[in-house]
Amino acid sequence: MGNVISSQKHHYLKTKELKETGFESLIEVSSCVRGAIIELVSDDSCGDAINLLKAAKVDRSLNLDDLGDNTDGWLTKRHESAGSATVTLCNDSKIVGIDIDTTGFTDSCPSCASVEGYQYSTMTHLFSYNQWQVVLPQSRINADSHNFFSIKDTNVYSSVRLNIVPGGGIARFRVYGEISPDWSDTSKDYNLASANLGARIVRWTDQRNANNPSILFDNGTEISDGWLTPRSRFGEGRNDFILIQLATAGILESITIDTTGFGANLPENVFIQGCYSEDIDPHHDQFASWTCLVSYGPVGPADETVFYNSYKKPVTHIRLYLIPDGGIQQIKVMGKPSKKDKKQPLLIQPSAKEKSIQDWVKKQEDKVVGAMIDQYNKRSAVEQLNVVDHTTNRSKRLRSD
Template sequence: MSHSAGQPGQVILPNNLPETLPEFVKKTNVADSRLGAKALFSTDDFFAPKDRLLKPELPVFIVAEFDDNGKWMDGWETRRKRHLGYDYTVIQLARPTKIKGVDIDTSHFTGNYPPSASIDALYAPELMQKSDAELASVSQEEWDKQAWQPLVGMTPLQGNSHEFVETDGEQTVTHVRLNIYPDGGVARLRIYGDIQLDSSNAGDETIDLVGALNGGRAIASNDAHFGGVENLLLPTKAPNMGEGWETRRRREPGNDWCIIALGQPGIVESIEIDTAYFKGNFPDQVSIQAVYAPDTPEATLITQSMFWDTMLEPQAVTAHNVHTFDNLVSDKPITHIRVNIFPDGGISRVRVYGKVAK
């Protein structure tokens, strides 16, 4: 694929996802900068900085866009290596995680992608306690001496494509090292898995049970035309309307809905619905249903969700506002919620505050 065609300044989006995606991409991407993942070190990032690997947005190609070092690329890119060796970058994950699979994305890298890559894993929770300044001072020699374990073996790569690799998901990991042989560029690295929470405080602390950093996951929605359900679970306040869940304008009877899995079974105390930035397109009402179904297949959850118990009767919501509801029908543990919006529209965040069930 050549990017020589196109007008200067034209932004080209990737169009290279396979028709069928692996099941593990439904897990949490713990290499997402919005969740706190960090690119800590790289042997080289002359052409494009390592931090771009963790951007949540699709990588873009901007025709005729150059910076001081050459062609601007939306990813991590090293210079051409003129000696033996290979390049690598170290990523600190958002939380300790059991990794189920990875996506090495070389979108827009055509004549400059690495022929192959591998990934090593590290469990070092003490490093996650260090400040950014302390982490920045860690040398390559110190990174080399860490107790890295193989996660993904040597894997051939193609240009402008996705390389999905499933992993065994047995070891809990805090850091990964992406090795590229010998050099080149990668647009994004996505690490999917199950966040491992500290169970010693179960039932003692009120947390956001559906928060992405607490293991909450988006399962399904009937529509997400303008924004995905996973945005509802992000830990920070939305920066704009684009970082929420928004459906198309409904032109038929009914209402829109989404299903969210709690990170762990919990007992709910209050629910927060944030319509930040949704001013002319917020729902008229919102309701919540819930179920305790820890081992039920997702396909069954979806089809049965309309019959779940009602936790929050339909409540009116307003534009660009945070709504807190504690008038809940809730005294038993649950594992999933269904958020119903009437009839359609968008919301920014959903918080489900409660305690992990003992």
């Protein structure tokens, strides 16, 4: 393919489906839902650049020609030799994947695109610098299509700049990566369950009937923005749960349950557990031990209910149960980042008695080896050479056999 660019750091993916890229497990750090914004644009006379960051799928019919006024993408005016749009990411992030989506743009699609990242670096206490780094060099892109690129880059960026040649139309610009927040202020309490700091939902019950939960965002006001479970039937409670990997391990101060928008659909109680695990999903960690953080606590309608925590060991995951069913808008887990504990070894440690036996055996082996070396050193130089020659000849005979 003439429009494929490939190198050790940048690779064009031939697939047109997100699920085949491996980016689904990453965070879309350029989404306006997470707070990403258009910082600067060279020209968007024919299509607003904010469309690049929309979470909704592209309405292809709006981009097929220039006759309509409602373009669902970023479109520059005609005869522009180039165009650029600068995006402030939701947080400082490492970039792993990019999608330059040109759905609906055929004749007005640019020929090439490139991406730069804005990096802040401190070399010394007295000197620091800001600069743009090439994340994706100028590459050919396809019209009316997804253009996925995998990126290998260890740098952390706060903003990215999409450049197109010539000017034209881009429907969506999605940047997938790993958020790298600044935890340097150890005196500050952070919302460790914030999606913008890197927290994520790794498991929840009844994925077929329950809505896709989004309780890690702080901009929800309606039921569709939160998490609502199906109603219980036949007098039995559902007790659905959601499992959250916190942004980092932390000592928790409080847990807030926000029920804004759930005045008539809130649960009667919540039950919350916490654990420490280095696995993404602690359900696969045989050493994960769950501790009760909130035991059957009632929550108020369309309000924030705060539960203060007395457990003072590091926690990496939260498991929230809604009893017997209902919904919430958001969960906030306030706490201070902590150093991670060393993971418990998989092998069972020997008992004190077994260890003493092992130490005794090792000492005996050392004595035997030491005696052999002493006996060898007491021989004359001629005798030592004879031993070496005898050993060498014996090895040669074994190889020849």
